[in-house]
Amino acid sequence: MTGQSMHRRELLRGLAFGGGLLLAVRFGATASADPGPLVASPEDAAFAPNAFVRIAGDGRVTVIINKAEMGQGVSTALAMIVAEDLDADWKQVGFEFAPADLVYAHPGFGIQMTGGSTSVAGMTPSLQKAGATARAMLVAAAAQKLGVPLLELTTESGSVVHAASKRRLGYGELVADAAKLAVPTDAPVKDRKDYRIVGRSTKRLDTPDKVRGKAQFGIDVTLPGMVIALVARAPVFGGKVRSFRAEKAKAIAGVRDVVQISSGVAVIADRFWAAKRARDLLEIDWDLGAGASTSSEKLRAEYAALAQKPGMVGRRDGDAPSVVEAAGSKAIEALYELPYLAHAPMETLNCTVRLTADACEIWTGTQFQTVDQGAAAAVAGLKSEQVKIHTTFLGGGFGRRANPKADFVVEAVEVAKLAHAPVKVIWTRDDDLRGGYYRPMWTSRMRATLDARGRVEAWVHTIVGQSFMAGTPFEAAFVKNGIDSLSIEGSEDTPYAIPNVQVELHTTNVVVPTLWWRSVGHSHTAFVIESFVDELAARAKADPLEFRREMLKDKPRHRAVLERAAKESGWGTPLPAGRARGIAQHFSFGSYVAIVMDASIERGRPRVHRATVAIDCGRVVNPDTVVAQMQSAVGFGLTTALYSAITLKDGRVDQSNFHDYPMLRIHEMPTVDVHILESNEPSSGVGEPGVPPIAPALGNALFALTKKPIRRLPIRSEDLA
Amino acid sequence: MPIDLEVNGKRVSVDVDPTTPLLWVLREDLALPGTKFGCGAAQCGACTVHVDGASARSCVLPISAVAGKRITTIEGLDGKFGAALMQAWTEQDVPQCGYCQTGQIMSAAVLLKEAAKPTDGDIDACMSGNVCRCATYVRIRSAIHRAAEIASGGGR
Incomplete structure (x- = not known):
């Protein structure tokens, strides 16, 4: 670890002291002058001592969720944290999504957002305090009402109890009095040994509505007089409308108007189907621009050539390049290639806008409330506080709904300015897959040497790819000395004890828009590192588990997950003929994950039988959610390993729907065993850290079967022959 | 021309473009948003409903093809x-x-x-x-x- 490298956690800390405020200012987000208590509906808002909790006269507790619920279980986990310190009756706890307001900002980033697997870790202190403060006020109200000293009162499950007189008052009975009290600033939070809710597997609060079709996603929003719009966007990134003819489109019944906006041509109609049919009939003359020459195959060649040259140095321990060069043909070298990836959430992007002269209301599933708010205000010519964001459930996010450029929101506001009615802009699956903002394409060149005892002596990782954050308001926070820390995360902090380590980066400039994608930079570095480690282990004639353990002697948490996954998987014990195990571990978002994948090759394709996952994510709020996220990571990671690639020819994206951008399906899903390590460390990420080690664990199992390393994703049949 | 069908046990009549997929009639005309749009190409199953008791992908099923049929959506699944x-x-x-x-x-x-x-x-x-x-x-x-x-x- 050198002074140049910076862990995500340090970065967060850094942002908290300046970067956060800076970001908030750049995005034009505002805090309400006096956020005070948040009152949604006055009749049941008897007591709202802070922005995160409201208690009604009937005792119902509503926790205000400032994060996007995109499946990761955050609405339940955050409610559990408040409920614990409030000593609430869990059966009385519900939630609602917060409006956009800096009172709900991320403590590290200074904007209201969901990402980086930081929700629980980031919000825990504020939510504990919110719950504890409300509890203290209810106790104080009870003391007045019962005429007893505070110290004689305890709370349990939604009631204040006076044991001596066997009297008990439900929180609902106390809210009117509690609301009159001053809000204390020093209410103590609970001791962990007294926890009744946090740390126990708890049913998700959002499940009942989701199984009945009642959960409202952005695409389900309906407003009186609302129209539907579809946008024809440029077939090439950076393309512009030169001119268009809409006579045929306008002849479709139900079409209201066809208008030009920055991103293309929007068809506004009464119904989706009219807008869709009309869009298909538009005749648009596009100025494609320079992007029309972009091709994935050309980029692959350029990236491979760049990888041969020294890049900007992101980490330097010792002098790895010299050691590797001195070794000549004894050096071990491999080139790894990963494609652009689309997030492909099941709910395609959409955004509903109601715009008036002095207000803009937006309904959408977003991970980036105050960013969208600022961007919408700029387009609408309003102040941020005139823009109200209603966050719905997200039918998947994976980073796509956290765009610093707020593309799908900006576009919808532009349409709303021309629609003269509330409008819902809906993206089709083609629009979604071809709309850009992909996980960047990456090439990595790995070089290493082994010493006489087969230990890694030198390691050079040269990364080639686009920046995630250059050109966005996040650039100042993430790009230091020309290096986007997200491009090299997981590599610059590789935990393996190697005397000479160098990480280099070539940042390319390509017209294709890029964005974070579930696990961000780790989604490529973990595959490269963990695959290459197995190649080196094979060269050293070492067991891949032992080879890693040897290099992780001083990393107890890495070792613990690795050893646990290995043990639970039966590592080293025989498998049926034709099957093999592969192992990988990776640290990301504060959490340690190791996985063993048990796979075979059937009819020329990989088949995964069992995935054994071990995770250390510090103190756990809802263990069943950790299990669910690891199961999800396995399926999401296997989709990436087996199928996912966005490719371009002549600037056009080849893929258009699930037939050519396939998803893993139920018959391909392995058994998943999840083991959560007991930990007293602070809570860390869960939504993303499971993803990075999946593809390399599978690749390593296949490598064990075929003796041919997997160096390119998605895995092709020809790499298995 | 209006098209008659039975949705979740109720007889309904809709007057829409007959090529409109059943999905959008359910979502936009009948206020039944529990059936979801995922791909528009029968690739993902998010729009699955029952037509006369059998599974159907409503995103590719023109409303004209289900005239007189019995449709069940998640809202009516009992x-x-x-x-x-x-x-x-x-x-x-x-x-x-x-x-x-x-x-x-x-x-x-x-x-x-x-x-x-x-x-x-x-x-x-x-x-x-x-x-x-x-x-x-x-x-x-x-x-x-x-x-x-x-x-x-x-x-x-």
């Missing part, structure tokens, strides 16, 4: 299997983002009707048309087994 599936799905906390789950449940309901005690192979065959990007497949599988148990009187 009876033994519907209740068992919703109970099992809730017990096992199957949904994550939840967007595909109504389609999953509609597909599973047809499976249970056809196979009172489905095998893993039956589940693979019936459910492989339903994509879940959150990959909740492990729980979908176990919830279907559990729902079969509930429906056959094994529920608690």
Whole structure:
């Protein structure tokens, strides 16, 4: 670890002291002058001592969720944290999504957002305090009402109890009095040994509505007089409308108007189907621009050539390049290639806008409330506080709904300015897959040497790819000395004890828009590192588990997950003929994950039988959610390993729907065993850290079967022959 | 010309472009948003409904093709299997983002009707048309087994 490298956690800390405020200012987000208590509906808002909790006269507790619920279980986990310190009756706890307001900002980033697997870790202190403060006020109200000293009162499950007189008052009975009290600033939070809710597997609060079709996603929003719009966007990134003819489109019944906006041509109609049919009939003359020459195959060649040259140095321990060069043909070298990836959430992007002269209301599933708010205000010519964001459930996010450029929101506001009615802009699956903002394409060149005892002596990782954050308001926070820390995360902090380590980066400039994608930079570095480690282990004639353990002697948490996954998987014990195990571990978002994948090759394709996952994510709020996220990571990671690639020819994206951008399906899903390590460390990420080690664990199992390393994703049949 | 059909036990008449997929009639004209748009090409199953008791992908089914038919959506899924599936799905906390789950449940309901005690192979065959990007497949599988148990009187 050198002074140049910076862990995500340090970065967060850094942002908290300046970067956060800076970001908030750049995005034009505002805090309400006096956020005070948040009152949604006055009749049941008897007591709202802070922005995160409201208690009604009937005792119902509503926790205000400032994060996007995109499946990761955050609405339940955050409610559990408040409920614990409030000593609430869990059966009385519900939630609602917060409006956009800096009172709900991320403590590290200074904007209201969901990402980086930081929700629980980031919000825990504020939510504990919110719950504890409300509890203290209810106790104080009870003391007045019962005429007893505070110290004689305890709370349990939604009631204040006076044991001596066997009297008990439900929180609902106390809210009117509690609301009159001053809000204390020093209410103590609970001791962990007294926890009744946090740390126990708890049913998700959002499940009942989701199984009945009642959960409202952005695409389900309906407003009186609302129209539907579809946008024809440029077939090439950076393309512009030169001119268009809409006579045929306008002849479709139900079409209201066809208008030009920055991103293309929007068809506004009464119904989706009219807008869709009309869009298909538009005749648009596009100025494609320079992007029309972009091709994935050309980029692959350029990236491979760049990888041969020294890049900007992101980490330097010792002098790895010299050691590797001195070794000549004894050096071990491999080139790894990963494609652009689309997030492909099941709910395609959409955004509903109601715009008036002095207000803009937006309904959408977003991970980036105050960013969208600022961007919408700029387009609408309003102040941020005139823009109200209603966050719905997200039918998947994976980073796509956290765009610093707020593309799908900006576009919808532009349409709303021309629609003269509330409008819902809906993206089709083609629009979604071809709309850009992909996980960047990456090439990595790995070089290493082994010493006489087969230990890694030198390691050079040269990364080639686009920046995630250059050109966005996040650039100042993430790009230091020309290096986007997200491009090299997981590599610059590789935990393996190697005397000479160098990480280099070539940042390319390509017209294709890029964005974070579930696990961000780790989604490529973990595959490269963990695959290459197995190649080196094979060269050293070492067991891949032992080879890693040897290099992780001083990393107890890495070792613990690795050893646990290995043990639970039966590592080293025989498998049926034709099957093999592969192992990988990776640290990301504060959490340690190791996985063993048990796979075979059937009819020329990989088949995964069992995935054994071990995770250390510090103190756990809802263990069943950790299990669910690891199961999800396995399926999401296997989709990436087996199928996912966005490719371009002549600037056009080849893929258009699930037939050519396939998803893993139920018959391909392995058994998943999840083991959560007991930990007293602070809570860390869960939504993303499971993803990075999946593809390399599978690749390593296949490598064990075929003796041919997997160096390119998605895995092709020809790499298995 | 209005098209008559039965949706969740109610007779309805809709006057729309006859090429309109059933999905959009349900969502936009009949205020039944539980049936979801995922691909528009019968690739993902998010739009699964029952037409005369059989699974159908409503995103590619023109409304003219279902004139006079009996349609069931998640909002109208009741009876033994519907209740068992919703109970099992809730017990096992199957949904994550939840967007595909109504389609999953509609597909599973047809499976249970056809196979009172489905095998893993039956589940693979019936459910492989339903994509879940959150990959909740492990729980979908176990919830279907559990729902079969509930429906056959094994529920608690």
